[in-house]
Amino acid sequence: MPNPEPRTPGRESVSGPASELRLHTATPEQTEALGRRLGGLLRAGDVIALSGDLGAGKTVLARGIAAGAGAAGHVASPTFTFLREYHGAVTVYHVDLFRLDRPQQLEDLGLDEVLDGNGIVVLEWAEKARPLLPPEHLWITIRFMNGEDTRQLVFSPKGARYADVVARLRSRES
Numbered sequence: 001m002p003n004p005e006p007r008t009p010g011r012e013s014v015s016g017p018a019s020e021l022r023l024h025t026a027t028p029e030q031t032e033a034l035g036r037r038l039g040g041l042l043r044a045g046d047v048i049a050l051s052g053d054l055g056a057g058k059t060v061l062a063r064g065i066a067a068g069a070g071a072a073g074h075v076a077s078p079t080f081t082f083l084r085e086y087h088g089a090v091t092v093y094h095v096d097l098f099r100l101d102r103p104q105q106l107e108d109l110g111l112d113e114v115l116d117g118n119g120i121v122v123l124e125w126a127e128k129a130r131p132l133l134p135p136e137h138l139w140i141t142i143r144f145m146n147g148e149d150t151r152q153l154v155f156s157p158k159g160a161r162y163a164d165v166v167a168r169l170r171s172r173e174s
């Protein structure tokens with residue numbers, strides 16, 4: 001039997017294309033603004049997983065998310081080198097796993113404590129933390145498109161909470 005054709009182009013999509021949202025931005029400012037809109041829909045306990053190549057715009061988006069959630073500026077974590085904390089009405093934990101070699105390191109570093117915490121967690125290079133991610137999260141892949149500043153952002157919600165967030169993001173699009 002031949003293999004069936006894949007039904008979705010995005011490999012990360014397990015919730016199906018119906019709940020997926022694809023948006024394009026043309027500038028870093030647009031990506032940050034999109035992050036702010038998303039951040040405004042989030043609450044403590046939410047987990048946002050970012051994936052995309054070097055320079056795709058993960059940090060730009062994360063900054064927007066923090067601002068939209070009401071947390072501005074950032075401080076280095078006193079405890080963890082891979083962690084920045086944005087403080088405000090809610091704490092946003094911005095985790096960058098680029099330098100991570102082994103998933104076991106994450107447990108050594110205490111990522112599970114951050115994920116169990118009371119803030120919003122935004123993870124860059126989230127694929128490196130996949131075994132530790134809660135089953136429900138919002139996965140966002142950022143891709144380079146034709147034109148050096150154009151990016152495609154694919155929002156793939158895992159679970160009802162994030163399907164709702166993405167539906168709200170979609171409805172405020174127009």
Ligand SMILES: Nc1ncnc2c1ncn2[C@@H]1O[C@H](COP(=O)(O)OP(=O)(O)OP(=O)(O)O)[C@@H](O)[C@H]1O
Pocket residue numbers: 025026027028029030031052053054055056057058059060061098124148149150151
């Ligand atoms: N549409 C766009 N959205 C976001 N960033 C853009 C866009 N167009 C150009 N850029 C530029 O791309 C770069 C994105 O940098 P950023 O640090 O956010 O990437 P990153 O994905 O976090 O990379 P890294 O994996 O190295 O952490 C910035 O220099 C930004 O100005």
Ligand SMILES: [Mg+2]
Pocket residue numbers: 058059060096124
């Ligand atoms: Mg970055």
